[in-house]
Every structure is written in structure tokens, then in C-alpha cells.
Amino acid sequence: GENVEQHPSTLSVQEGDSAVIKCTYSDSASNYFPWYKQELGKGPQLIIDIRSNVGEKKDQRIAVTLNKTAKHFSLHITETQPEDSAVYFCAASYAGNMLTFGGGTRLMVKP
Amino acid sequence: DAGVIQSPRHEVTEMGQEVTLRCKPISGHDYLFWYRQTMMRGLELLIYFNNNVPIDDSGMPEDRFSAKMPNASFSTLKIQPSEPRDSAVYFCASSFPGAYEQYFGPGTRLTVT
Numbered sequence: 001g002e003n004v005e006q007h008p009s010t011l012s013v014q015e016g017d018s019a020v021i022k023c024t025y026s027d028s029a030s031n032y033f034p035w036y037k038q039e040l041g042k043g044p045q046l047i048i049d050i051r052s053n054v055g056e057k058k059d060q061r062i063a064v065t066l067n068k069t070a071k072h073f074s075l076h077i078t079e080t081q082p083e084d085s086a087v088y089f090c091a092a093s094y095a096g097n098m099l100t101f102g103g104g105t106r107l108m109v110k111p
Numbered sequence: 112d113a114g115v116i117q118s119p120r121h122e123v124t125e126m127g128q129e130v131t132l133r134c135k136p137i138s139g140h141d142y143l144f145w146y147r148q149t150m151m152r153g154l155e156l157l158i159y160f161n162n163n164v165p166i167d168d169s170g171m172p173e174d175r176f177s178a179k180m181p182n183a184s185f186s187t188l189k190i191q192p193s194e195p196r197d198s199a200v201y202f203c204a205s206s207f208p209g210a211y212e213q214y215f216g217p218g219t220r221l222t223v224t
Contacts, residue, residue, distance in 0.1 A: 032211045043202050043215035096211025101154040
């Protein structure tokens with residue numbers, strides 16, 4: 001089955017700095033890679049996703065890159081704000097159904 | 112849209128009792144997923160349905176767990192009998208026909224004492 005590794009497990013940045021979270025996956029058949037943000041006491045919220053036919057996708061301050069050859073993908077957050085503080089999860093799947101999640105990254109943005 | 116609705120939000124029960132968790136997916140979504148989140152194991156897929164039919168239940172930990180979807184707007188996850196190691200947050204998610212994006216509910220925090 002699929003295995004997703006996520007690093008780092010915790011990340012602390014100053015407000016305004018950039019944050020990068022990296023994930024690797026094992027199954028070359030995976031073609032869908034979403035990123036979720038989870039705030040305390042809430043369910044995961046989809047913030048951006050990418051499919052294997054695209055190398056990069058951007059939405060305002062958030063971007064995701066995918067390297068299919070190396071089987072890794074990354075989340076980039078620019079100009080971080082205190083409200084970006086949360087736990088971020090990457091995931092991988094084939095056709096979007098059986099998502100396998102990474103272990104999560106706790107991002108702390110210091111004002 | 113109200114989003115995915117789960118009830119109860121919190122459940123505290125004693126070991127050996129039956130627990131039923133409920134989920135209402137987003138209207139029009141035909142896939143429904145049940146996940147469990149723990150510190151030790153992270154987010155795990157337990158089972159998912161398509162058009163009310165269970166497609167894959169390989170993540171269900173043991174026979175004490177069962178899930179049903181009697182109609183397009185309601186699903187239950189039942190644990191009988193419950194054990195302390197079942198303590199976790201259980202999430203329900205749904206997705207639109209032909210779409211990959213899954214939308215999560217707020218979760219049910221289950222504590223088994």
C-alpha cells in the first residue's frame with residue numbers, strides 16, 4: 001500500500017517568513033496530492049491540491065510543487081501570518097478515494 | 112451548504128458499551144468516508160462508501176466496528192463493545208461525484224473509560 005512521509009513534524013517561523021513542508025510517497029500509481037490544514041478542535045480543511053499531470057499550482061500565498069520522478073511534493077506558504085498557525089497534513093491517493101496521510105506538521109508563526 | 116454534519120461532537124462512555132457515531136454528508140455528494148485520528152497512528156481511513164454501498168473496509172480495525180449507510184444523507188459508525196483503545200477523534204468526509212476533493216466534518220471526540 002501507499003506510504004507517505006512528512007517533514008518536519010514541527011516548524012516555527014517568524015511572521016512574514018516563508019514556510020516549506022515536504023512529503024514523499026511510495027506508490028508511483030498515486031496521482032492526487034491534497035494538503036489539509038487542521039486547526040485545534042476542527043476537522044481537516046482542504047487548502048490546495050495537485051494532480052500528477054501538473055508540476056506546480058499556486059493559490060495566493062500558497063503553492064504546491066510535485067516531482068513525480070522523485071515521488072515527492074511540497075507545500076510553500078509565503079508571507080506567513082499568525083492565522084497560518086495550525087497542523088498541516090499532506091496526503092496521496094489514486095483517483096482521490098483512499099487517501100493516505102502523512103504524519104502532520106505543526107506550524108507555529110510567531111508575531 | 113452546511114457542510115458535513117457529525118453527531119455527537121463529544122462522547123464519553125464506559126468500556127463495554129455500544130457507541131454509535133452519525134454523519135450527514137454534503138447534499139449531492141456520493142462518496143462518504145470514515146476516518147480515525149489518534150496521536151499514535153495519525154489519520155487513518157476506516158471505510159468508504161459510494162452511492163451507499165461499502166467499497167473498501169480494509170481499514171476497519173476489527174469486528175467490533177461496523178458502518179452502514181442506509182441512504183444518501185446518513186451514515187453510522189458503530190463500535191460494540193467499546194474499549195479504551197478506541198478513544199480517538201472520528202471524522203466523516205464526503206466528496207462530489209467525479210471529484211477528488213474530500214470535505215471533512217468537525218469530528219466526534221470519543222473517550223472510552
